[in-house]
Amino acid sequence: MRIGILTSGGDCPGINATIRGVCKTAINHYGIEVMGIHSGFQGLLSKDVELLTEKSLSGLLNMGGTILGTSREKPFKKGGIVDGINKPALIEQNMRELGLDCLVCIGGNGTQKTAAKMTAMGLNVVSVPKTIDNDIWGTDFSFGFDSAVSIATDAIDRLHSTASSHKRVMVIEVMGHKAGWIALYSGMAGGGDVILIPEIPYSVHNISETIISRLKKGKLYSIVVVAEGIITDGKKHAAEYIAEEIERETGIETRETVLGYIQRGGSPTPFDRNLSTRMGGHATELIVNGQFGRMITLKGNEISSISLSEVAGKLKLVTEDDDLVVQGRRMGVSFG
Numbered sequence: 124m125r126i127g128i129l130t131s132g133g134d135c136p137g138i139n140a141t142i143r144g145v146c147k148t149a150i151n152h153y154g155i156e157v158m159g160i161h162s163g164f165q166g167l168l169s170k171d172v173e174l175l176t177e178k179s180l181s182g183l184l185n186m187g188g189t190i191l192g193t194s195r196e197k198p199f200k201k202g203g204i205v206d207g208i209n210k211p212a213l214i215e216q217n218m219r220e221l222g223l224d225c226l227v228c229i230g231g232n233g234t235q236k237t238a239a240k241m242t243a244m245g246l247n248v249v250s251v252p253k254t255i256d257n258d259i260w261g262t263d264f265s266f267g268f269d270s271a272v273s274i275a276t277d278a279i280d281r282l283h284s285t286a287s288s289h290k291r292v293m294v295i296e297v298m299g300h301k302a303g304w305i306a307l308y309s310g311m312a313g314g315g316d317v318i319l320i321p322e323i324p325y326s327v328h329n330i331s332e333t334i335i336s337r338l339k340k341g342k343l344y345s346i347v348v349v350a351e352g353i354i355t356d357g358k359k360h361a362a363e364y365i366a367e368e369i370e371r372e373t374g375i376e377t378r379e380t381v382l383g384y385i386q387r388g389g390s391p392t393p394f395d396r397n398l399s400t401r402m403g404g405h406a407t408e409l410i411v412n413g414q415f416g417r418m419i420t421l422k423g424n425e426i427s428s429i430s431l432s433e434v435a436g437k438l439k440l441v442t443e444d445d446d447l448v449v450q451g452r453r454m455g456v457s458f459g
């Protein structure tokens with residue numbers, strides 16, 4: 124048996140640990156050959172591949188990024204036909220020519236959609252959810268999220284001392300276009316006073332009231348954590364916009380920080396390494412059992428899987444009844 128593996132979409136900590144989990148299980152336990160496909164679906168279209176060996180899988184557990192490279196190539200976009208090339212048909216042909224019995228797709232929401240479409244074409248695919256955003260439907264957590272939250276929390280911790288010294292409001296922007304998971308988890312873990320996420324509407328007046336009431340209680344500084352995807356004037360970064368609005372409304376000196384790609388780079392946390400290892404190993408097991416068209420999931424502490432047709436096109440968003448939101452509100456955290 125021979126399988127292919129690719130990584131697609133934005134990189135995140137834990138991809139290499141997942142590649143290692145899939146491939147070591149395949150090679151060591153099941154005697155399956157593994158072809159690494161470079162640059163996501165781009166490499167599947169151009170047959171840019173390499174045979175993965177025990178040697179090429181060494182030293183991956185704690186390594187950030189992806190050894191296979193990634194791209195945001197979406198082969199089904201615009202009906203799949205671009206410049207006269209029928210990309211889905213080319214993928215089918217290349218998988219046959221490369222002798223791939225199944226393709227493992229490691230990726231985020233876009234990748235799950237592509238994997239579902241390949242399954243509908245009759246191709247053998249299994250996938251692993253990967254995103255720092257944690258917004259993939261059907262799984263409690265995707266690997267990469269814990270690492271991003273850990274980096275963002277460290278940044279918030281560091282902002283506390285400078286905010287306190289200068290008696291300022293500090294606004295920090297973290298990633299999350301549609302889902303506010305990183306802002307919620309790092310904001311709560313870092314003791315943020317105001318947390319703004321795309322799922323919960325805010326008003327500058329409410330934010331300012333929280334900051335002023337803290338001031339009246341002798342708390343001379345405040346930390347505001349915002350997700351990049353909150354509604355703004357559409358011209359500025361979320362943090363810049365919110366910082367300006369707060370300063371205008373309260374008169375308190377306010378500064379902003381945009382964390383950016385730092386939260387996606389570098390080594391995965393131990394939690395993400397072990398999640399990646401487990402998800403990778405279980406993905407290989409799905410293949411051996413002939414359970415194609417499925418995405419690996421984590422539910423509670425159990426690894427399972429869900430049909431790709433159920434996942435594709437959905438987003439897992441923060442809801443008002445999320446326990447961290449409920450507990451945060453009770454303790455005086457403002458969600459805007």
Ligand code: F6P
Nearest residue numbers: 133231254255256298299300387
């Ligand atoms: O989906 C992961 C993510 O890091 C988002 O949080 C972020 O908004 C986006 O990717 C950035 O995309 P790009 O790498 O294309 O700039």
